[in-house]
Amino acid sequence: MSAMETIPFREVRQGMRARVVSVPEGPDMKRLREMGLNEGVEFSVAKVAPFGDTVEIRLLNYALCLRKRDAESIIVQPIPA
Amino acid sequence: MNPEPLVAIVGNPNAGKTSLFNSLTGSHQKVANYPGVTVERISATLQLEGQTVECLDIPGLYSLEAQSMDEQVAVDAVMGRGEERVPDLLVCVLNAANLERNLFLFSQVAEQGIPVVVALTMTDLLREDGKAIDAIKLSNLLGVDVIPVIGHRGQGVDLLKEAIARNLDDGRPPSPTVEHPAALEAEVTHLAERLARVGMDVSRDDIRRALRSEDDPFAARVAEIPEISAEFDRAREKLQAEGVFADHRIVADRYKWAGNITGQVIASGVSPRKWRSDRLDKVLTHRFFGLIIFATVMYGVFQAIYTFAGPMMDAIEGGIGWFGGLVGGLLEGQPMIQSLVVDGIIAGIGSVLVFLPQILILFALIAILEGTGYLARAAFLMDRLLGWCGLNGRAFIPLLSSFACAIPGIMAARVMPDPKSRLATILVAPLMSCSARLPVYILLIGAFIEPEFGAGWAGFALFAMHFLGLLVAVPVVLVLNKGIIKGRRLPFLLELPPYQWPRVRDVLLAMYFRGKVFLVTAGTIIFVMSIVIWGLSSFPRSAEAEARYEQEHSQMQTQVSLDSYVQQRQLEDSFLGRFGRTIEPVFIPAGYDWRITTAILCAFPAREVVVPSMGIMFAVGGEADEESVDLRKALDQATWPDGRKLMTPWTAVGLMVFFALCAQCMSTLATVKRETNSWGWPVFMFVYMSGLAYLLAVAIHQVGLRVGG
Numbered sequence: 024m025s026a027m028e029t030i031p032f033r034e035v036r037q038g039m040r041a042r043v044v045s046v047p048e049g050p051d052m053k054r055l056r057e058m059g060l061n062e063g064v065e066f067s068v069a070k071v072a073p074f075g076d077t078v079e080i081r082l083l084n085y086a087l088c089l090r091k092r093d094a095e096s097i098i099v100q101p102i103p104a
Numbered sequence: 105m106n107p108e109p110l111v112a113i114v115g116n117p118n119a120g121k122t123s124l125f126n127s128l129t130g131s132h133q134k135v136a137n138y139p140g141v142t143v144e145r146i147s148a149t150l151q152l153e154g155q156t157v158e159c160l161d162i163p164g165l166y167s168l169e170a171q172s173m174d175e176q177v178a179v180d181a182v183m184g185r186g187e188e189r190v191p192d193l194l195v196c197v198l199n200a201a202n203l204e205r206n207l208f209l210f211s212q213v214a215e216q217g218i219p220v221v222v223a224l225t226m227t228d229l230l231r232e233d234g235k236a237i238d239a240i241k242l243s244n245l246l247g248v249d250v251i252p253v254i255g256h257r258g259q260g261v262d263l264l265k266e267a268i269a270r271n272l273d274d275g276r277p278p279s280p281t282v283e284h285p286a287a288l289e290a291e292v293t294h295l296a297e298r299l300a301r302v303g304m305d306v307s308r309d310d311i312r313r314a315l316r317s318e319d320d321p322f323a324a325r326v327a328e329i330p331e332i333s334a335e336f337d338r339a340r341e342k343l344q345a346e347g348v349f350a351d352h353r354i355v356a357d358r359y360k361w362a363g364n365i366t367g368q369v370i371a372s373g374v375s376p377r378k379w380r381s382d383r384l385d386k387v388l389t390h391r392f393f394g395l396i397i398f399a400t401v402m403y404g405v406f407q408a409i410y411t412f413a414g415p416m417m418d419a420i421e422g423g424i425g426w427f428g429g430l431v432g433g434l435l436e437g438q439p440m441i442q443s444l445v446v447d448g449i450i451a452g453i454g455s456v457l458v459f460l461p462q463i464l465i466l467f468a469l470i471a472i473l474e475g476t477g478y479l480a481r482a483a484f485l486m487d488r489l490l491g492w493c494g495l496n497g498r499a500f501i502p503l504l505s506s507f508a509c510a511i512p513g514i515m516a517a518r519v520m521p522d523p524k525s526r527l528a529t530i531l532v533a534p535l536m537s538c539s540a541r542l543p544v545y546i547l548l549i550g551a552f553i554e555p556e557f558g559a560g561w562a563g564f565a566l567f568a569m570h571f572l573g574l575l576v577a578v579p580v581v582l583v584l585n586k587g588i589i590k591g592r593r594l595p596f597l598l599e600l601p602p603y604q605w606p607r608v609r610d611v612l613l614a615m616y617f618r619g620k621v622f623l624v625t626a627g628t629i630i631f632v633m634s635i636v637i638w639g640l641s642s643f644p645r646s647a648e649a650e651a652r653y654e655q656e657h658s659q660m661q662t663q664v665s666l667d668s669y670v671q672q673r674q675l676e677d678s679f680l681g682r683f684g685r686t687i688e689p690v691f692i693p694a695g696y697d698w699r700i701t702t703a704i705l706c707a708f709p710a711r712e713v714v715v716p717s718m719g720i721m722f723a724v725g726g727e728a729d730e731e732s733v734d735l736r737k738a739l740d741q742a743t744w745p746d747g748r749k750l751m752t753p754w755t756a757v758g759l760m761v762f763f764a765l766c767a768q769c770m771s772t773l774a775t776v777k778r779e780t781n782s783w784g785w786p787v788f789m790f791v792y793m794s795g796l797a798y799l800l801a802v803a804i805h806q807v808g809l810r811v812g813g
Contacts, residue, residue, distance in 0.1 A: 058166060069382075
């Protein structure tokens, strides 16, 4: 696996696989962490909802929908296919 | 003093918790509200061999650290804080197909100092992925009994009952799953000693929680003791500086543990999970076809309510009418008592029961959509659309429910963890066209739209009236979020469970409980208000006045029957009728005379009363329903004193819009008061809705006057 640049969560695209690099501190991030979105976790972007913004990601064997703008400051590293 | 042991069932949403609870306890469930909030407290008696225990179904949780009022109530129930009794045993439901995240919750549950039994669900789903889970190993690793169950088939339920009985006898709390940082433990030990010196015996968990959050109930108690409070503040500051409380430390530690356990008990090595839902989702959440299917499903829900509920509602009304006639016959000699019993009490019961078919059908459909997993997809599809005006995808569930009745809809707003979106949803939910508006639409469409424009337009008008509320809700929420509702918005998170067949038992129980809750909460208020309105519209009344009406009738050239005429004159001269005449000028700009005005006044407590009220006001009798040919004809032929036609299609549309938007429902306002825990919001709701209704009705009528028609 080649080292790749990191991107903010808001730039993820459908079909992408990525690993969480960093999650900022703050009360808004707490539930995301509790749902399993912690550093090191791998996820794939399964779908972007109609009209954009809401995305469905797969992590830890389940499907989670969240809004890009709620998670935009999370930094991820895309994993090449 | 309650001698029965208490068992609480806790677990993630979508872990099969409700199904399991239903399998354990059947239909002997008690639904009540938690004090202060209206999160439902569902409990039931669980019959074990040789003993009876109380079983509590706790709303699904992702974490024991609550982020909203509703979660707080659920968490309090787990911990036995506040008014709650401390459970003697916790049944923690773990979804095997999603074990890692479920174990995160377990690691918190394990620290409560209460014995735990694990019910392992969805093992069948895991098998479909080609994986297997070693329940015995899991049991050894967690140090608690682990019972695999398949709730809907009842598999493992007996074993689970045995495990519950065994652990109630001699169960011990599991050992904590994660080690707390040494710096924290040192402070906890120190504080425990300080507390012991002032005679307070407090568990280490309570101290940890109080250190972590000053909002914790125990922290609040500590704050009242100055010397202890100072110690807590010092410890908090020190730990904060060391970063001990950083969320990522605590959460990451638990997930590390959960990942480790998951790796040990699930035989993977097989390819990553094959999402059998993917093929369905390709179509159902497709950005184009998904929306079409969504609209079709919603239209189907709609049609089902109309076509299936209609005959049942007719049967209920027929039955009530028959019963009223029967009782009325027995009370022939005493007209006052006869009227109270037949027109007040029996009619009041009827006006409650008549909603039941629609509510049952709607909640059956919601339970099916929810059980299949489609409801979550619909929320996903709708999130952006609802997000634009400050709501989120989850608001779709309360809003859809409000199309049957705003009361369950407003109560369903508790599925929203974000208090700000929740309040906004509650405030616009009654704009959705509830089933009580339907008779008004049917009456007016049948009288003015269908004869003139045909069945096609009639159907469209009906659809448009239901769409109107949604349309109006958008600017309302925008304004609400702009400054009327204050507070922080929480991030929107939604889990998409795999598609499944809904369980018949769960659907039936959902219908049963929704129906019961409606009859008890809304039904009581509607019933009482029916009798109050009966009083206002029946008095003053005297034999002399009645003789006068009869005389007036005999001198008139009219086709109106004597009974209907007397009924009309009585309402006209009643408290309500007089008031209607007094405020007629207010409604003249909307094109309503005092007769319609009085009918509108009658309908403020409950809008469905408007149809019989119009029946009386237009002298066709209070038995008239929305299908009544006589009432339609009477409305069509009604004129102003100068001979102008009273109702044009424009006035009819204006009147429908008025009923679509006006806050004519005491039960809704009472529910909002309870849900928001303030009188301010229901008053606000009443003013904004009624004001909007009036302005739009006036606007439509005025346009009609100028366009002609």
